[in-house]
Amino acid sequence: MPSRSILKLNAASTLPFYAVILLWGFGSGLLTPVLPLYARSLGFSIEGWGLLVTVYAASTFIFEWMWGALSDRVDRRAFIAAGLLSGAGLIYLYTLEAFTPLLYALQFVRGATFIMVGPAVKALVSDLNHGGIGLSMGLYSSVRRLGSVIGPVVGTLIEETWSYQSALLVYAAVYLVGALLTVVIPRAQTHVGEGKSSGILEDAMALFRIRSILILFAVPVIVYMGNTVIGSYLPIYAQEIVGMSTVGVGALISVGNVAGLLTTPIFGWLSDRHGKASVVLACFLLSTAAMFGISLTASPLQLTVSLVLFTMCFSPLTPLLLAMLSDA
Template sequence: MTRTETTTPAPAPVRDERAALAVLFAVVFINLVGFGLVVPLLPFFGQSLDAQAWQIALMFSAYSLGQFFAEPFWGRLSDRIGRRPVLLITVAANAVGYLMLAFAPNIWAAIAIRLFTGLGAGNISTVQGYVADVTPPDKRAGRMGLIGAAFGLGFIVGPGLGGVLVHEELGRLGYQLPIFVAAALAALAAVGVIVFLKESRVRATAETPPPQRFLAGLHQAFADPVVSRVLLVTLIYMAGFSGMESTFGLWAEARYGWGAREVGLAFMAVGVVSVIGQALIAGRLARRFGEARVLAFGCLLFGAGLVGQVLSPSQTLVPVIMAFGALGMALTMPNVSALISRSVEPDRQGAMLGLNMATSSIARIFGPIVAGAIFSGVGHDWPFLIGAMLTVPAAVMAINAGRAFVRKTATLA
């Protein structure tokens, strides 16, 4: 027998695959509404604490630093003890983190709290692992897209709700109500995991080898010709995206005088297109053209959107152009996850997806810091333009990953 046959825990009897995905979709959506509530408001929340642009960028990076350490750990642990308990722990940590943020006395406390929240929020690889557990390989890009659509839907409701709830005229206190709502939604998602979500994997037994350490998994990822290239795509692409995300509020304020309400509504446009793209388009395109080609196209489309924002002649066109770039974003994320999950054995999916999210976190650590420095020292538009430039090598690496996948598949056939 092969190693996979002897060591891979059998999937738990999830009776109705669609029902399981529907529950997971709802949990992810509720949690992301809370996330979408907070993220567009963070630059203005930081300003209410007398923070400078580089400190606001550091607040974004602190969250990603926590995710960097947490994603591989939670991914490996979910391979070992199951997806459900890991999801419960991380979602509950989100609720606590939001509640603490509402009472942050200064920007440095807010940065520390965001670091803690990032440690608890590193559960994306666990969600992706659950989807991979209950989905046949040829349908994973589409199913990953459906879960990605829950993220996008959260970004429709979250920023819009945050724009309604925020009261900027009250200063720091005006941001507490949206943050309280985010904490309540995270708590509701935790209840959803407890009550409705069934486990997709059997708990490991004494005969099951323990999960590999981080460095061992990293070595395997670098040795895999597909995973290593996809990780580079994630690193390059996310550096550009996170730089734009962390400076957009400041850019819109400097260029058009926008506040938290306008920024929240602009992110709603991103969410609408992200839902449509991931739920209805990403999977279909992947089945027709292959994950790698769609991934490369998505990177370039996002880059074109960044350039379009800078060149926009009117502020009314900015949400439209952002939506255009958001379609590119919608095509990248599910296809990255699908390529990784199709390239490794089932008992390594959580770990490899966790490494991918850790790579994303590295980009999110340094991307906002560099973008904040460029925004302050070079010019408001340059974080977007440099981000657009980064999408070109990301697209090239995506094509190389697709070629490696074809060669690997042919060798194993």
């Protein structure tokens, strides 16, 4: 009986943390359809939007590993709060006409600072887990994806009712609330390691000397490229080529996220029985075929079916790769 009461206490104490994860997922989901369509409304060409995406991706690549390493040495809650605050503040600047010529610079800064949320959240999931790391990671993934299911529809509804700027302001407000909630997240003890303390670069070099881990780090590059292509260009493709409304685009992305939410546990179960590498390979091949199918769609129904098939196979890749990294 005492252990049951302790479990209830632990669950209650981590509730604010999962509320932050839900808000984080909601904001990301809201931004997925709204930001590319907003950029197009400002007059950015497809090439210009592609450059904005590239600038953001490059800055996340440069800074994410550094924030992850630093979060091992400092209170992770500070990184989550700082990342959410930077996301809120910079997106607010996106709504101001005076900052439109500076969007490329803002994209770089937003990528460099907002990316600190991800590594800190994932590490804190591990630090605060009380029912097993598998359960904690599964709960994290489900809560974040739940937010990403709600966000696209809410964001596009706000845009059609008021404006793109209004949707972006809601995004900023949600992340301000998330940053405030980090104050009540339980503090977890971080461990750099026993004995002699090593530097961040030394830790990174030691990690990359492990061949299996080096290969595993190369694979997510392909996953990230696929995710960037779909997330960045699908809203524009759906609206300008297929002819969907703004709310229709939001609903399309939400339906895709629901498909990923439902199938990720199934592929996890299959990986336990048939091997993670085999399931990852199958997911890659099936999602590649589905992506090719997306490029051939000519109606909202065809696009919806193709996207559902894509997310069913693509969404499990990240948790499966994280599990393979843990095994390595």
